Amino acid sequence: MKAFATHPYRGRFLTATVAALLCGVALAYPQTFTRITDPTNPIVTDAGPGGYTGASWVDFDGDGDLDLFVGNTKLYRNDGNETFVKVTTTLGSGQGVVTGNGSSWADYDNDGDIDVYISSSMSFLYRNEGDGSFTKITAGEIGDGFANRGWSCSWADFNNDGYVDLAITHPAGFVSPANNPTLNHVYLNEGPPNFTFRRLTGVLSQGLQAYTVGTWSDFDQDGDMDYFIGSGPANGTTARDFLFRNLLTESGSATFERITTGLIATETQDGQVWNWIDFDNDGDLDAYLTNWGGTFGGLQNRLYVNDNGVFSRPAAGPISSDRQISLSSVWDDFDNDGDLDCFVANDNGQTDRYYSNNGDGTFSSLTNTGATLSLTHRGASAGDFDDDGDLDLIMVGPGTSMALFRNDTDNGNHWISVKGVGTTSNTAGIGAKVRVRAVVNSEVVWQLREISAQNNFNGQNSLRAHFGLGDAATVDSIRIEWPSGMVDILTNLAVDQLLEVTEGETVTSVDNPGDDRLPGSFELQQNYPNPFNPTTTITYQVAGTEHVVLTVYNMLGEKVATLVDELSAPGRKSVFWDGRDGQGQLVSSGLYIYRLDVGSQVLSRKMVLLK
Secondary structure (H helix, E strand, O other), X not given: OEEEOOOOOOOOOOOOEEEEEEOOEEOOOOOEEXXXXXXXXXXXXXXXXXXXXXXXXXXXXXXXXXEEEEOOOEEEEEOOOOOEEEEOOOOOOOOOOOOEEEEEXXXXXXXXXXEEEEEOOOOEEEEEOOOOOEEEEOOOHHHOOOOOOOOEEEEEOOOOOOOOEEEEEOOOOOOOOOOOOOOOEEEEEOOOOOOOEEEEOOHHHOOOOOOOOEEEEOOOOOOOOEEEEOOOOOOOOXXXXXXXXXXXXXXXXXXXXXXXXXXXXXXXXXXXXXXXXXXXXXXXXXXXXXXXXXXXXXXXXXXXXXXOOEEEOOOOOHHHHOEEOEEEEEEEOOOOOOOOEEEEEEOOOOOOEEEEEOOOOOEEEEEEOOOOOOOOOOEEEEEOOOOOOOOEEEEEOOOOXXXXXXXXXXXXXXXXXXXXXXXXXXXXXXXXXXXXXXXXXXXXXXXEEEOOOOOOOOOEOOOOEEEEEEOOOEEEEEEEEOOOOOEEEEEEEEOOEEEEEEOOOOOOOOOOOOOOOOOOOOEEOOOEOOOEOOOEEEEEEEOOOEEEEEEEEEOOOOEEEEEEEEEEOOEEEEEEEOOEOOOOOEOOOEEEEEEEEEOXXXXXXXXXXXX
């Protein structure tokens, strides 16, 4: 674990300040952004990318601060003190032009630097060489730029093998259907030594639809990444979006089935981007969908509350009642008060919106005065580019407009940010879930973030997991659930710092999220590796000398094997299972449950044997 010192630098450039007002009455601590206007900053003077593009905050040079990638060609290196340098690269060169240009950043070859895939009418993968340069990959199926043309792209490790895979969406039937009809594309990363990609067929790449942005999320938290595609017709009609559940945990195979029941699957809309976020801090992932609806003069965006897998649409205030022509939604805790706020970028001349989370399931729309956030944009991305502990915003499009806003909110709230480095999981930690527990305003609060490579509009927010902590004096615990199934836990941490946590570096004990007790010492870890073949390791911890029983069951509830049945001394223990039952016979592939009984306490987890 590394802790980085922060430098609360407030730039030397004098700009207009934006004080957020609610219903015409100034908040006690206004939400304040300052638009950067210094003419020596190329982000200020450069023309924006135009088209339906996005932006991403990424540390491409590995120096610890956030750089900026805009559209599909513009890369700006952050040199600190609000100094950005435009970097000349081959990124996006020869891509061609379509109205949608997406990018997604991840470390596909696990070499420690972050690579990028750019989708357009010619789409390519660019390998980061670690010296500031990129190499366009033109070999193999992944190198066929025209065949892989698309609107957006997104990385995720959907088969949990430690290497990120790629999905590309194409709006066939909407963009040049007569000349360029094509399907979506899904590529499996085959890993070392060559890190080649194999195109897959299946439900994710079937049918010609008006697909827009695809996002990955483990929405049901079963340990595998599911896929959600906005598919707004944009032609005066609405339709159901395309949402897919990954069956890896259930079947042992990374296949997908379309979700066809429940509000999220059956409501019709002009859907653009699905974001999965825990806005109410109850430990599960809720959903927010932006609706374009330009031919209707705007549609309501959709906020779905997750209650044990059942989704409802609450009366959450203007965040779900405003009728706008919306594209990007950026979810982060901009005021550091311990819950997620939302910025929505709107198209067709309609002003953007900033929604403050009231902490009670509702949101207030903050209207700005002076030089404002309420411009017109299509893409937006959040990241703490000046490392002062609050999240800043970049906004792009339409036309050539681009605006950088520094967050200057000064309310005394604390924060913590976590950068994950995978070892068994993909290096960038895409798909990891980070949970933070702290006492905020005298209440125990668990917060959740999921690391994503596509979560605004044709771009991504910083890969750091940022948490506002309000008046919390310390962080009780941080729990990182990696895609590999490994869990790292840290306790008793100082606030107001950026941590770098390497997978497998720190494992201690903490109660399960949602438990309001102080961290304890009875724990059952996720097995590792998972899925596994032929062996896996199960780790558990007990507080005192206890009788411990560790058993494995199949999905019919039948006991398969007893791994431990003994009086055990306190401490952390590890047990191997070779996939054999009590008679020494190898069991079949599938989903299994392992259960730990210690006195009256019981914990259980799922694992997958994949042959």
